[in-house]
Amino acid sequence: MSKQVEFHATKQLLIDTVLAMLETQNPGTITSDQVLARARVSSGSLYHHFHDFGDLMEQVLCTEYVRFIDRTIDLLNMANDQADTFEEWAKGIEHARRMTHGPAYSHIRALRTWTVAQSFASERLSALLAEGQDRLNSKFVEFINKGKARGWADQDIDAHAVAVFIQS
Numbered sequence: 001m002s003k004q005v006e007f008h009a010t011k012q013l014l015i016d017t018v019l020a021m022l023e024t025q026n027p028g029t030i031t032s033d034q035v036l037a038r039a040r041v042s043s044g045s046l047y048h049h050f051h052d053f054g055d056l057m058e059q060v061l062c063t064e065y066v067r068f069i070d071r072t073i074d075l076l077n078m079a080n081d082q083a084d085t086f087e088e089w090a091k092g093i094e095h096a097r098r099m100t101h102g103p104a105y106s107h108i109r110a111l112r113t114w115t116v117a118q119s120f121a122s123e124r125l126s127a128l129l130a131e132g133q134d135r136l137n138s139k140f141v142e143f144i145n146k147g148k149a150r151g152w153a154d155q156d157i158d159a160h161a162v163a164v165f166i167q168s
Contacts, residue, residue, distance in 0.1 A: 008049065010041055010045050010048075010049060011049040011050075013039050013041065014035065014039055014041065014045070014046060014049065014050070014056055015056070015059065015060055015063070017035050017038050017039040018030065018035055018056060018057065018060040019060060019063075019064070020038075021034065021035065021038065022060070022064070022111065023107075026114075027057065027061065027111065027114055027115075027118075028114070030057070031053075032046065032053040032056075035053075035056070054122070054124075055124070058118075058122060058124055058125040058128060059128070061111070061114075061115040061118065061125065062115070062125065062128040062129055062132070064108070064111060064112075064115070065111075065112055065115050065129060065132055066132040068100070068105075068108055068112060069132045069133075069135060069136045071099070071100065072096065072100050072136065072139075073135070073136065073139045075092075075095065075096035075099055075100065076092075076096055076139055076140070076143045077139075078092065078096075079091075079092020079093055079095065079096055079143075080092070080143060080146050086150075086151075086152040089147060089150070089152050090152075115129065116129070133167075136163075136167065137160070137163045137164065137167070140159070140162070140163030140166055140167070141159040141160050141163050144157070144159040144162055144163065145159050
């Protein structure tokens, strides 16, 4: 699981405000004025804690992206830790797929897609996302290699290539 970071109360309020707004709004429609009004803080507070409004949005988007990655990693760990047979391992994989790709998570997948698209125009966001993506790739490789060690996955497959393919 990712390390929990404690933020200044006002910084956390701004982050929580954007997170709440993302439940009902497209991230591209959220403005700094809306966030400041809803959080009841001044623009000075925003600029004290973030470089600019884009920095706030990028940190929130990255946080949500990594939260989804952490959920996926937890489900893969559970599948690996609880499986004694190939069938149990396969059921664990299917459970992870259902839990991350079911209808209840369609808004999260849409937000993830939007976040990745935004990262093409923002080096800052791209760098933030790369760290989480590397962790997920490593976890997929570890998961596949454990399956290979148990004889549940083809020994000839390139675990890293499969990890990248799974995420594409």
